[in-house]
Amino acid sequence: MIGLGGPSLGLREKLAVWAQLSSGKLAQGAKVAEFEASFAKWLGAKNAVAVNSGTSALHIGNLALGLGPGDEVIVPAFTFAASANSIALTGATPVFCDVDPTYFTLDPVQVEKLITPKTKAIMTVHLYGQMSDMTALKGIADRRKLFLIEDAAQAHGAAIDDIPAGSWGDYAAFSFYPTKNMTTGEGGAITTGSDDLVRVSKLLRNQGMLERYRNEVVGLNNRMTEIAAVIGLAQLKRIDGFNAKRVRNAGILTGELSGLPGVQLPVARENSKHVFHQYTVVVDGDRDSFASELRSLGVDSSAYYPVPIHKLAPFASKESLPISEHLSEHCLSLPIHPSLSPSRVKRVASSVRKVLGA
């Protein structure tokens, strides 16, 4: 079975964990600080604050911006629940917006229509490693005096107009969950150009303290461990290679499948670097039977995400967001992970052609 892949953990990661365990230093310390500096440098971001998950990065970022009850935050309906959860957890209201049918990211025209006097922020998601339309969204945010937030959990190394994901918004959140483009086990990071947001984020992740027992605000324990940080430092030496292989594998699939009727292929935005966290197609017919036929040919696949967020129980609403609803029903992500050789990717493609009857 050709699977959707997991993390690539080599000798570098294993030796780093062994050495760290041997040092006895497990909780946030020098390695976390080193990982923050290295991650920011690799990204081309001014600052990074490491935390224990991508969800925590979003939650802390939102709290640091001062979002709370009575505020509205516009967020795509076609994303992972964490985007909306991080808004709701502050007491603010997620306002669900439809996405673009070609790029699957927030549709700026729909965003404008949802702005009310209560709107405080736009949270966009660089879904599957594809940059959102940042020029348009930044234009709206600047004009309407709203915060711009990037959920960059799937977009390590993506860029548009040579400006990387993580440097467009007031802050961005990255995830290092094992399925993401790079991992720390569990982990996340906030990147921001604002020294103020760095300070508040560091307070919030650690009980409101920068110095022991000098609590300045009410805070959380969302610290990254030293073990996670050394895994991250090892992965940072390999992330460019991982991304290059994802892009190569995506190129092979697109080359083999383009022009076939019955399936819409992903396209990268102009002037952008797409890092293909997922290679997601939209199938015309029944997605689930397509996936099970593919599985019978030895190729695994998965629907990210099968329910749009505005239809999940905690957010259930009657509004209709037709593109998000269509994509949830017809999207299917195919294996392109960095451990797949070109010949295995070609087998994925030939299996898709078979299912399509091509």
Ligand SMILES: *Cc1c(COP(=O)(O)O)cnc(C)c1O
């Ligand atoms: C993975 C993910 C998150 C959450 O990251 P965790 O590290 O799993 O908490 C948030 N948003 C998106 C779009 C994600 O894919």
